[in-house]
Amino acid sequence: MDNRLRWLAGLRYFESAARLSSYSKAAQELHVSQAAVSQKIRLLEDGLHCKLFVRQGRDMMLTRKGQTLYQQVTSGFEHILSGLNAIQSEPVEGMLAVNTTPSFASRWLMPKLWKFTMLHPNIPIRVYATTEYPEIKYGSIDVAIRQGYDRQLGEGIEQTILYEEPVYPICSPELAQSLKLEHPAQLLKCWLIHGVETKSFTWERWFNIAGVTMPDAQVQWMEVSTFDMGLSAVMAGHGACLGTESLAGDFIERGLLVKPFDIGMTPGVRYTVYHDPHSSRRARIQAFTDWLHQEVAQGSAMSGNQGSSACAEAD
Secondary structure, eight states: OOGGGGGHHHHHHHHHHHHHTOHHHHHHHHTSOHHHHHHHHHHHHHHHTSOOEEEETTEEEEOHHHHHHHHHHHHHHHHHHHHHHHHOOOOSOSOEEEEEOHHHIIIIIHHHHHHHHHHOTTOOEEEEEOSSOOOOSSSSOSEEEEESSSOOOSTTOEEEEEEEEEEEEEBOHHHHHHHTOOSGGGGGGSOEEEEGGGTTSOHHHHHHHTTOOOOSSSOOEEEESSHHHHHHHHHTTSOEEEEOHHHHHHHHHTTSOBOOOOOOEEEEEEEEEEEOTTOTTHHHHHHHHHHHHHHHHHHHHHHHHHHHHHHHHHO
16 A cells, blocks of 8 residues: 555645645644644654645645645545445434525524424434635535525535525615605615625616616715625614515515615525535435425425415405
């Protein structure tokens, strides 16, 4: 056997640091100290007689030889994981880690999650709500539900569209009444709220669709980190935000918010489900993703029935 295989332990530290471009982040992922990561990689470099990393600011960047090694190590680890998953498939029962955005977690997933628990009481769900995209193949996340278009979460990660819908302006009834909103251009007179989670759709795009030229200056902005924060500000009467019926529809039905203009921005919001098809937890992942799509289908059916009822009443 090749004597260089004695460096396998160091290659695990190398792979993590290379993927994250950071010794400190690798230490957090591996549950060791940053000094331990630095020492392992230094020993690996000494054993291989080449430099694998160079520091650039706060990041640890791969050298050319480091990039070559990383490509091969990543491929090798994928083969090892595939082999382990093939012989160690876990049962349906067990913990499932789900990552999504803070707003989707609080406004869509958490209010419905009790239904999944009733169907699968032996699959407890651990929900991580973050604005950052997670690591699936080598991390602790089994399923990710993320917003956006054409986003990849790693090679070999399977993705399916959960749903997509248009985006509309939303404000409080009091604000709509005080401004006597009749034309989209009137929204330029109030605070326009936008957030980190909503970078894929902007007020500039919506005004363009509405046929309104948005001035570069003299627009009052407020930036928030989550859509939830934007909704709270809007319900208090502090301007308008862009949102979707899936996340704000219940507030509109209860009269806490209004959709002053029925001008939807498309493409608007798309939520996509990501998972590793070769995961050892694929049985419980399948159970959860099937339930997600069933919930969306049922919600769409209910919306259609409500629309038919409304038309019947109008007739």
